[in-house]
Amino acid sequence: MKSLSSSIATLATLATFFSTISSAVLPTTAALATRDSDLAARGYATGACGMHVTLYTLSGLGPSNQNAEFAVEVTLKDAKGVQIGHLDKTDLNPSVSVDSQLPLTMEVASYIDINSLSTEHITFAYGADKWSENDTSRCTVGGLARAPGALVQDMDCGFAC
Numbered sequence: 001m002k003s004l005s006s007s008i009a010t011l012a013t014l015a016t017f018f019s020t021i022s023s024a025v026l027p028t029t030a031a032l033a034t035r036d037s038d039l040a041a042r043g044y045a046t047g048a049c050g051m052h053v054t055l056y057t058l059s060g061l062g063p064s065n066q067n068a069e070f071a072v073e074v075t076l077k078d079a080k081g082v083q084i085g086h087l088d089k090t091d092l093n094p095s096v097s098v099d100s101q102l103p104l105t106m107e108v109a110s111y112i113d114i115n116s117l118s119t120e121h122i123t124f125a126y127g128a129d130k131w132s133e134n135d136t137s138r139c140t141v142g143g144l145a146r147a148p149g150a151l152v153q154d155m156d157c158g159f160a161c
Contacts, residue, residue: 043101047079049161051098051106053133055122056089057144057151069093070110071150072122076100078161092122102126102161126159133157 056071070092076085078101085100095109107125122133133139139157146152 044078044084044161045080045082046161048158049076049078049084049102050081050156050158051076051124053108053122053155053157054089055153055155056147057153058149070122072096072108074098074106074108076102076106122155124157124159126161129159131157131159 052075054073056073058069058071071089072087072092073089074085074087074096075083076098078084084102085098085106087096087098090096092108092110094111095107098106098108100106104127109123109125111121111123124131124133131138133141133155135157138159139155141155142153144151144153
């Protein structure tokens with residue numbers, strides 16, 4: 001009998017322990033409701049946002065690319081991977097702004113480096129945060145593919161939002 005009552009006492013102690021831990025660690029219903037209402041008011045999940053960019057090199061496809069013209073298509077996603085902004089294929093002359101649910105505008109710009117063999121460069125700016133597609137800690141860039149009248153390159157980049 002002692003072992004049965006001892007087991008029951010142990011189970012009761014464990015139940016109290018787990019109840020105490022779960023109330024301390026797990027968010028309350030009120031906390032979850034507040035978080036969800038904050039998210040709804042903001043319109044996006046904060047943290048590490050991302051974007052997918054398709055770069056189109058429309059002309060100047062020769063070796064010098066001196067007369068290259070670019071267009072971009074941009075999709076912005078929040079920290080949960082939900083699309084919060086999109087820019088359809090738009091000429092990049094020399095920059096475009098991507099509107100979204102974010103408080104700041106994503107700026108995408110191109111520049112040509114005449115001292116480089118790789119003359120197409122894309123830069124990004126979200127507020128004071130600035131980087132280029134060459135920043136391998138923030139962007140993954142795919143290879144060039146031919147499409148009718150253009151070279152196409154896809155890239156994915158991340159930024160704090």
